[in-house]
Structure formats: structure tokens, C-alpha cells
Amino acid sequence: MSSHRYQPSSLEPKWQEYWLKNKTFRTPDPGQDDFDQSKPKYYVLDMFPYPSGAGLHVGHPEGYTATDILARYKRMKGFNVMHPMGWDAFGLPAEQYAVQTGTHPSITTRTNIDNFRRQIQSLGFSYDWDREISTTHPAYVRWTQWIFSLLYETWFDEAEGKGRPISELPVPEELKGAQRVAYINSKRLAYIDEMAVWWCSALGTVLANEEVIDGKSERGNHPCMRLPLRQWMLRITAYASRLGRDLDEVDWPEETKKQQREWIGESQGAEIDFQVDGSSDKIRVFTTRPDTLYGATFMVLAPEHGLVTKLTTPEHAEAVHDYVLKTASKSELERSANKEKTGQALGSFAINPVNGQKIPIWISDYVLATYGTGAIMSVPGHDERDGEFARQFGLPIVEVVKAPEGFEGDCFTGEGIAINSPLFDGQATPEAKKTIIAHLEKEGKGKGKTQYRLRDWIFSRQRYWGEPFPIIHRQDGTSELVADSQLPVELPDLEDFRPSGNPEPLLAKAREWVNTKDSAGKDALRETNTMPNWAGSCWYYLRFIDPRNDQQPWDREREKYWMPVDLYVGGREHAVLHLLYARFWHKVLFDRGYVSTPEPFRKLFHQGMILGMAYEDQEKKLVPSDQVSEVDGTFMAHGQPVKQVVAKMSKSLKNVVNPDDILREFGADSLRMYEMFMGPLDITKPWNTKDVGGVYRFLQRVWRLLVDEESGALKPAGLADAPELERALHRCIKKVGDDIERMAFNTAISAMMIFLNEASANNAPLLSQSQRERLVLILSPFAPHLCEELWERLGHKKTLAYHSFPSYSEDMLVDDVIEVPVQVNGKLRARLQVSPEIDKDELEKMARQAVAEWLDGKETKKVVVIPKRMVNLVV
């Protein structure tokens, strides 16, 4: 056995230590001595991880390797590269672990971070570790609270369409004292409101709308219910329009932009007031089809609507009460699963503002309390749901839009010509909308309105392991911010983290902490809610720019230089949550002059999910991998054959791949290479450990090409660049560079394998010193440990990380002889070896000769000759 084989286990730690010790990847900032202003900047960011107890899984290194290749490549291309890593470490798992074991979340968090850092460093990523941050660190929490304070001190000026300091808010003069305070509070971007929110008793907290799916918590899948509670809210709706519009300006996947647009859910329409018959009450509705107002034959309120009790007549009271109770007890899932319409008449009537008709008022759970005004005008002739409801309960249907010829179906929901609408009969839908809106505005009965699906962000949680609010409640019922100089408000120590089962925040138990003084020195109480764990990730990309600044969240000059993030890589699961919240905070910071760009992330890329192998028995049930064995090429479990399929990695299927194991067997460079070689970065793909051997062998062959395995000495180099290899190398350099730029890492690796195959073929000439060096350089972003080692052995004293990426010349890309296919009637019949400079007529002549037997005696109708590509003869 040769003693100088490629040994990642000894070579990789050596270089990881070297990089850390020499701070190879420290990034100088503007204003520092070693900062080079002449270079362009490149900020490449990973979505930072939540450091879970389970450690890294193979999905993490996928995105991290991609960004690392880009970071290393851009450094070699002469960019100042910002490439940081940190920890999104607040959140429920650490707290749930504390409930089970009594270990304080801060201890769990520290252990997990240490483990994550160790694992990430063992993969050789070129992060600037001097910029490491954790959202849980007091020096970070301080500025998260500072941004909250900024939100609290900002109001949204509709006229200017931007956030402004609360001190500039025009307050009506007649408002004094408590009224004045209440008015100001009602305009803040951070405000307290009582509203129906999702409460999850298993998690012991309320959740944001975005965190609840089908009535179950996104995390843990626990049932949630709606309760009216007093909560901190962030006025993200004020930015709805800009959050939608500015998506046009960023280079993001269309799917993601679309998801955000749909989440924001902008729709144009009108608000219309319906007078209640015999009462001064009005019911306000939102509709996107005000042109169908003549067809509104009844109204439907959400069961939770505030006027329900008041508008119920005594003879309907019992039935209405029953219906409201029934709705409240139904889970969201039951509500949406059952598409059959249910409802209950209230017994009272409203007046259709355009024709004075008396129309009945109903309640039904198909009208959502949380959208629009929680009430609708029902137009059963032109809305599917209203139509179903009307047929169910025998309510009148009036046609007010002419359906096109040949339209079949009960309900025409498209645009058409207005009929049975005296004010605008004959008008097309868009025109009719304008007419009716103008009419309603003149009468004071309605107005044009843009409605958003987006709700304000419920920002408080009742948990422990999150940022406390920098808020103090005074005795008189008013509140004040904790002074910036007093930040951060740190979490009190707590021993018992069990949820109380009621919506009382956990921090309320910390009596000594809660009791405090206000700025006037009077007894006061701290806010006991904590922030959701999105808070820390809303601005971490800004803190990376200036992570140790204790005077301000970041230096403005540095921010101007580094922002925006040039490339942001992370999973699709954050398409609406994190990415929308972060954009919102960024826009507020922009309006208030703290950042220089309206959008934080210029280009966004989602890596695909990595799935595991799984086995399916004949009943199509998945069998855990440890019960499966391979016998003569077929997979067997419990004596039955099973089929190999792909499925999500999960503990229960026993198919989770641990990067540590792969690393031990093949090394970090192979793991990196394999993750990139699996396929395109953005697609879902199955992990197959056997395939890692392929890239491992490739790296071994690179090693053997340069190093004598017997002696460990560098093999002799060729004296000059062998021309055929030189051409192949130029082609490879071009392909690798182009493919890195377009993030097609799999084909870049394939190109290097092709070059290696040529360079190590039996009759291949020796690589020259220059050729070896260039090979090492282009491979180095992918397999940095191996390449640093080879670089050193090639005689270099300094890291290759800042050496310029090899260049290629165009005329080296062309071969002396190329193969040109000849087709007859589109079918391949011959191949010609010709010079690329051959002229068209000559090529045609050669082609005719080559396929003479196919042309025999036939007349050529058409000849297509594409120089350097192909010849097609049509007979």
C-alpha cells in the first residue's frame, strides 16, 4: 500500500486550521487599512440556520457549498467578497427541550451553536468568522429591540407613501390628553390591538397567520384556535402596495414573486355601505364587482361580524346563536373541507343602495371575518359561492351581466355587458365599474378601494426564548419605550418553562423582572410578551456588515458599500414568511434613512430539497431502511420484495444521511463535490451515498496526476504546454467559469472530469507546470482543501484563495478538425472530419460524396449548410 495517497482526513484539518489562523477570509471594510477601494463588491449570503440539536443534515451544505463556490470564485475574479455566517437561535425547540429536561435554553443554544460551527467549519467554507453573530446574543438583541423602537416611533404617511417619525404626525388639535395618546398610538407601525388571533395551547403561544396552516401550527402540527387577545401588531399592511410593486425590481424566481404577490393579495374594487332597514346601522362590504350591484339580492355577514347580535330579530335569535356557536367550535380544517354552504337568516333586511330594494341579511361561514369588512353583498347570478348559497336557501337570482353566446352553466363570473342595471345598461364591465363607483361616491354611499389579503403581523408571543419588548407599561395605562441607552432588555432567569395552558405570557412569572420603574421613577410593569423568532432574521444581513459596532446597529458608510445582498440562497419554505417580513423591515429602515436601498436582496435563489432513498412494500407502505436488505440485486424486507423509491429523509424511515459520516469516509471536498454534482442546484434530488465514490475517485485521480503515491514527491512536469491539452484546458476554463456564473455547478464539475480524462489518458503528454497550476486553480472553489495542498506542493507559499482565476483565449477554443454531421431528409447518414474554416461549397461537395448512396439518382430539392454545425440535403 502506497503511503502517500490522497488523504482528506489529514489534509483537510490542516487547511481549515490554516484559514482560521491566518484569517484568510477576513473581509476588510471601507475605512480599514487593507481595504481595496478599486475592487467591486460581492455580498453572497446564506439563509443562516437554526442550530438544532440534531446537527447539520445534508440539506444544509447544499446551499452553503454553492455560495462558497461563488464566494471563492468571485475573490479570484477580483471582488471584495462578503460571505458571513451566523445563528438564528431564538425559538421554540430549545424551550421545549428545556421543558423536558430542565436545561436552560441559553445552554442548549450554546451547545448547539458550537456543534453547528464545528460541522460547518469542517466543510471548509470560506466564511469570515470574525463576523459571526447569534440573534440571541445581548449585543444583537439590543439592536433588534432598537429596530422595534424605531417601528414604534414611525407612522405611515399615506400621502407620501412612506414611513415618517411619529413626532411629525399631524394630530387633530381638538384631541387632548388620553385621546391624543390613543390617536398617536393608533398610527404607530408597532401597536397593540385586541383581535381574533391564533392561539396554540400546545405551544403556549399565539402565532402569526402565516404560521398556521389549516388550523394547525406550522411547527409541530398542533391544533390552534381563534381567540380575541390583546397583541402587539406590526403594520405591514401599510407597506402592502410597495411590497408588491417592488418585486418587479428584484431578480428573484418568478414562483417566489408570485407567491408573495398572492399572499399580499391586492384587489381593486369598491367599498359600499348598505343601510339596515329601519335602523341607523350600516353594513359596509368590499366587492371587486361593484358593477353587479343591481344583482345583489341578499347580504351575508361572517358569523363573527360585530353587528350579528344587533341585527338578529327575536324569532331568529336561537337559530342564529346556535349557528354562531357551531361555527366557532369547527376547526378551520372542517370549515374549509366542507364546501356545502350552510347559513342562517338574521331576520332583518338591508337596502340595496342603487335600487332601494329590501334584501335579507344572512350569516354564513363562507364569509371570512378576516378579509375585507367581514361582510359581503351577494350576487348569486355572477359569483359561484353566492350562487350555491342562493340555490341552497331559495334566494332570488338576478342576471345583471350578459353572458356570451354559448355560455353554459349556472353562473357567469366573467366580464360582459351590463343588463338590468338602469344606471349603466349596455356598458362593458370595466366602464360599468367606473360609472357605479362615481355614482356611489357622489351619493356618499361608497368609494373605490384597493383591498389586500395581507393582514397586519401579529408580533407578540407568550414564550420565553425570544427578544423581550423594550416597552414599559405605566400605572396610568400608557406605555413608554425603554431608552435606547438602557437596551438591551435582557431576559430574566426562569426555571420553569412549561406553558401555563392559558394565554398569560411566561415572562409574567418573573415578578422581580416585571416590576420596574418608568422614566419618571414611578412603579411600572415590563411588557411580558416576547418577539417571534422572525424578528432576529429580519435584519441579520445588515448586522453582518458591521457586527461588532456598539454605537449603532451598523455604520452607514459600510452599509452603502455592501448593500444590497448580491446573492441570497435559501429554501423555498421561506418564500413568504421570512422574505416578506425582512423586506418590510428593510423598507421602514429605508424610509427612516438607515439603509440606502429599497430592497435588501437583489438576487434570490432557492436550492432544491435533498430526498433520501426509501422502500415501499406491495401495499405501497414505506418500510424503514434498516429493515431492508439487498439480495441478488433486489431489495427485500421481511421476506417480501420492496421497491426503492425516493422520500423525504426522516427519523422514522431511518434514511437520514449525516454529513459527519460522509465526511469521515470521503472527506469534505468529496461531500462538497457530490452535493454539487447531484444535479441542478434548484431541483429536488435524491441522495445516493454510492455516487459520492465517483467524485471521490475524481479527486484521487487529480491527486495522482500530480503526486507520486509511492514517494509523495511531485511528479515531473512537461516542459511546454502540450497543444492538444492546452486547447482542452482553455475549453475547460471557459466552461467552469461560465457555469459557476450561471450556478450550473454540476456541469462545471463534469467539464473538469472530461479534462482530467484527457490529461490522464494512457498516451496523454505530461501537463506543464502552468497547466497543473491552472487545473488546481479552477478546481479550488469546489475542492479547496485538496487544491490548497496541491498549490503548496507546486511551490507556492501563499494561499491560492486570492490568486486570479485562469483566463482562456477565444482562438484556443477552436479545434483543427471538427466533426460535421451530414443528414439526408433530416436523418443522420454520415459524419465528416473537416477543418472549421472549410468553405460552404466545399463542405457541400464533401457531404454529397459522403452520402452518395442515399442521393442516388434523386433530385436535391434543398440544401441546408450551417458552417461548423451540420449539412442537411433534402431530396
Place this chain on the structure above:
RNA sequence: GCGGGAGUGGCGGAAUGGUAGACGCACGGGACUUAAAAUCCCGGGAUCGCAAGAUCGUGCGGGUUCGAGUCCCGCCUUCCGUACCA
């Protein structure tokens, strides 16, 4: 229901409208070895044929084109997202 991807060998995948299956895995054969591992070489889309070769072939059916995996129309399957948003 709606929206968005994707369907190419045994598997992962590659192909600016121009030689389909690069590269890798697995598999088969061979070399080296006492043997194995490791390494190296050769071969693999299907069908027919001893072979040269021929025919078919990128989910299915049409179309555009000298030429379609790629573009257009209509389906099927599958994955992901979303769910009464007025």
C-alpha cells in the same frame, strides 16, 4: 378546484431549434494480484443481424420546420405551493 415545476437508459442527470443519452453511479468483460481490496482498460438505449449496418427511440396525440427532447395546440402522469379572499 386553482397556480407553478417536471416527465430523457437500470439510476442521478447532459444537450444556443442542428450528431440525443456528455459526466458520474450501478452492471458486464478483461488486466494486475496467491486472493481480495484498490487501480487501470474495454463494453452497455431497444429491436433485428455473425458483422458492416438497418429500423425504432426523450410521457401520449397532433402541428410548425430542411431539421423538434427543445417551439405551438390538446391530453396523461407526477411533485410542490395554495385553498370559499367576495
